[in-house]
Amino acid sequence: MSLRTLKFVLLGLTVIVAGAVGPFLPSKWMTTLMYAQLFAVYAMGWDILSGMTGQISFGHIFFVAVSGYTAGLLNLYLKWPIWATVPTGVSMAVLAGLLFSVPALRLRGPYFSLVTLILPLAAARLVIILADWTGGELGKFGVTPLCQDSLLNTLEGLLSRLHIDSFRLYQYCNYYFFWVLMTAVGVGLVWLSTSRIGKILEAIRENEEAVEAAGINVAKYKIFAFAVSASVVGLGGALSVHTNEAVFFNSLLSLTSSIEMIVASVIGGMGTIVGALWGGFLVRGGEQLIREIAQWKLPIGAEGLALSFLERWATFIFFALLLVLLFFARQGLLPLLMGLFRQRRGEIRRG
Amino acid sequence: MPLLKIMDQVFVIAERIVIYSVLISALYALVALGFTMIFGVGRVLNLAHGAFLMVGAYTAWFAQQYLHWNLYSAFALAVVVCTLLGIVLYHGLVRHVQRSPIVTLIATLACALLIEELIKIFFTTNTQLLAPFVSGSVEIHKTTVITNRIIAFGASWLAILLFWLFVHRARWGKVILATAQDQEGAALVGIDVKKVYTLTWAISGALAGIAGFFFASWVKLDPFMWRDPLIISFAIVVVGGLGSLKGSIVAAYLIGFLEVLMTYSPSVRVCAADFRCFEFLGSSWVGVSSLLVLIAILFIKPEGLFGRTE
Numbered sequence: 037m038s039l040r041t042l043k044f045v046l047l048g049l050t051v052i053v054a055g056a057v058g059p060f061l062p063s064k065w066m067t068t069l070m071y072a073q074l075f076a077v078y079a080m081g082w083d084i085l086s087g088m089t090g091q092i093s094f095g096h097i098f099f100v101a102v103s104g105y106t107a108g109l110l111n112l113y114l115k116w117p118i119w120a121t122v123p124t125g126v127s128m129a130v131l132a133g134l135l136f137s138v139p140a141l142r143l144r145g146p147y148f149s150l151v152t153l154i155l156p157l158a159a160a161r162l163v164i165i166l167a168d169w170t171g172g173e174l175g176k177f178g179v180t181p182l183c184q185d186s187l188l189n190t191l192e193g194l195l196s197r198l199h200i201d202s203f204r205l206y207q208y209c210n211y212y213f214f215w216v217l218m219t220a221v222g223v224g225l226v227w228l229s230t231s232r233i234g235k236i237l238e239a240i241r242e243n244e245e246a247v248e249a250a251g252i253n254v255a256k257y258k259i260f261a262f263a264v265s266a267s268v269v270g271l272g273g274a275l276s277v278h279t280n281e282a283v284f285f286n287s288l289l290s291l292t293s294s295i296e297m298i299v300a301s302v303i304g305g306m307g308t309i310v311g312a313l314w315g316g317f318l319v320r321g322g323e324q325l326i327r328e329i330a331q332w333k334l335p336i337g338a339e340g341l342a343l344s345f346l347e348r349w350a351t352f353i354f355f356a357l358l359l360v361l362l363f364f365a366r367q368g369l370l371p372l373l374m375g376l377f378r379q380r381r382g383e384i385r386r387g
Numbered sequence: 388m389p390l391l392k393i394m395d396q397v398f399v400i401a402e403r404i405v406i407y408s409v410l411i412s413a414l415y416a417l418v419a420l421g422f423t424m425i426f427g428v429g430r431v432l433n434l435a436h437g438a439f440l441m442v443g444a445y446t447a448w449f450a451q452q453y454l455h456w457n458l459y460s461a462f463a464l465a466v467v468v469c470t471l472l473g474i475v476l477y478h479g480l481v482r483h484v485q486r487s488p489i490v491t492l493i494a495t496l497a498c499a500l501l502i503e504e505l506i507k508i509f510f511t512t513n514t515q516l517l518a519p520f521v522s523g524s525v526e527i528h529k530t531t532v533i534t535n536r537i538i539a540f541g542a543s544w545l546a547i548l549l550f551w552l553f554v555h556r557a558r559w560g561k562v563i564l565a566t567a568q569d570q571e572g573a574a575l576v577g578i579d580v581k582k583v584y585t586l587t588w589a590i591s592g593a594l595a596g597i598a599g600f601f602f603a604s605w606v607k608l609d610p611f612m613w614r615d616p617l618i619i620s621f622a623i624v625v626v627g628g629l630g631s632l633k634g635s636i637v638a639a640y641l642i643g644f645l646e647v648l649m650t651y652s653p654s655v656r657v658c659a660a661d662f663r664c665f666e667f668l669g670s671s672w673v674g675v676s677s678l679l680v681l682i683a684i685l686f687i688k689p690e691g692l693f694g695r696t697e
Contacts, residue, residue: 094496139686146491149489150621158678164671168665169665295500352505352508359498362494363483
């Protein structure tokens with residue numbers, strides 16, 4: 037089985053599971069997994085640039101912000117419809133990516149990473165200075181929802197026979213929308229990463245000079261990776277604004293999300309795309325799991341002792357766990373599994 | 388006559404900007420000093436540097452507010468805690484990942500976020516104020532200056548001078564300098580490089596503790612206060628060149644001046660037809676100048692970003 041087939045099989049299995057469990061999820065977990073799918077798109081977008089070429093970006097949330105704020109504000113103030121705001125937002129993200137990639141190409145290693153860290157910080161300043169328009173840290177409500185009533189109404193007649201109420205229907209709509217997005221992005225990026233272009237990107241990570249010496253224009257491929265990465269992440273950002281029906285500072289510009297993208301990809305296996313997708317689920321699912329555990333009640337005393345202290349510590353515990361994972365599982369989940377798989381096969385052959 | 392009056396006004400504002408920038412730049416130089424040193428000696432970019440400052444500030448505030456210590460002991464405690472934190476962070480974390488610059492960046496940034504989270508848990512996100520050493524204000528010509536800021540200015544320069552003396556006169560200071568110039572060479576002549584690193588992290592922590600204390604009494608305390616000092620440090624290192632003390636001070640004055648120019652200039656309120664407005668310049672522009680300088684350098688001269696070529 038070639039690497040490409042293997043990755044497509046793994047991607048297919050993951051996507052089928054994510055799609056199949058949808059109807060059986062309780063409402064809270066459905067929302068969590070919906071955002072996990074969005075986050076998986078971000079992680080895969082990060083992976084195609086940073087995981088593949090080895091240029092670690094600390095500020096990918098910047099592209100989410102560019103696209104999200106562009107789409108959201110155009111919709112809020114100029115009343116542009118979704119089919120216009122999303123492509124405009126994505127184009128702005130790609131434009132920002134291209135503008136940034138040209139000078140950034142001259143930076144290597146940690147300097148590149150540090151400079152990318154500045155971008156979201158600068159964007160955050162801008163958003164706060166222009167708070168009258170952007171809503172500042174509080175955000176601004178009133179963006180057109182992704183799943184509009186007209187669409188839902190046509191489906192409602194069909195689905196009322198299945199006993200699904202309208203709130204549930206609304207959730208389904210968002211969930212499967214992001215499921216489609218994740219599947220499409222996953223297929224596209226796995227294909228790209230296992231194509232000739234992907235091999236060149238990986239070669240750039242291993243030895244840039246050698247690639248240059250082979251007569252390949254390294255800059256061209258890096259800029260291409262930048263554009264693809266920015267467009268994928270931007271697409272997620274623009275659509276998330278319409279799902280949230282608001283531009284939220286915390287979801288569009290949080291430094292934490294930027295770091296979580298790196299962590300997701302590292303946990304799953306950098307440069308593997310499918311691994312980044314898994315990492316996205318693990319990160320968002322893990323966060324929710326800690327929050328769930330925090331609400332358990334221990335059967336001690338008359339009222340039962342709530343583990344509410346965990347709630348305050350949830351983010352802390354999460355970051356500490358990630359730090360530990362960063363140390364001990366730097367190789368990542370997918371390469372680890374593939375290593376085991378190969379070992380087994382070798383044993384069978386030898387035996 | 389009105390022209391003279393306007394000139395007078397302009398002069399008053401200019402004077403205020405000059406005095407304020409001279410004062411705050413000294414603090415900025417102190418903020419960046421530890422960051423620059425760690426980078427210069429060990430080639431490690433410590434993204435938790437801003438968090439060090441925050442720990443210093445909160446320690447002093449906690450000791451004063453809850454333990455009812457006087458301000459001098461609170462200050463001393465802050466410096467001690469930050470020194471220890473520097474050593475612990477180096478030995479517990481950085482030493483093990485130092486070989487990979489990227490992992491070091493991620494790990495130190497994760498540490499900063501962890502510290503932010505801890506402070507949110509214990510002290511909430513509310514803004515706190517640290518009592519000044521001396522309250523009140525003095526008049527310098529026509530400008531009113533808060534007395535505590537003059538003390539911060541003096542203390543910053545004192546710390547910088549002591550540091551300079553240590554590096555150039557003391558034996559261990561020279562050892563640090565030698566390691567910064569050539570690690571392998573230093574190891575060859577029998578210098579224990581690990582010990583030197585521990586020392587630089589301890590000194591960097593102590594300097595951050597001092598800077599954090601004054602930074603907090605200058606501005607305020609909140610769990611997000613580590614970001615501005617980090618950006619300032621980074622901008623100063625970029626402008627002033629790698630590990631250079633003189634360069635850092637010049638860069639600190641440049642950035643401090645730009646900063647004050649932006650925040651204390653009369654702001655202009657720009658409004659759209661629907662009465663939505665934003666301030667052009669003014670207090671919401673704190674920190675923007677460092678970012679602008681960084682972005683400008685990135686676009687104009689990225690290859691010269693860190694001065695010295697290796």
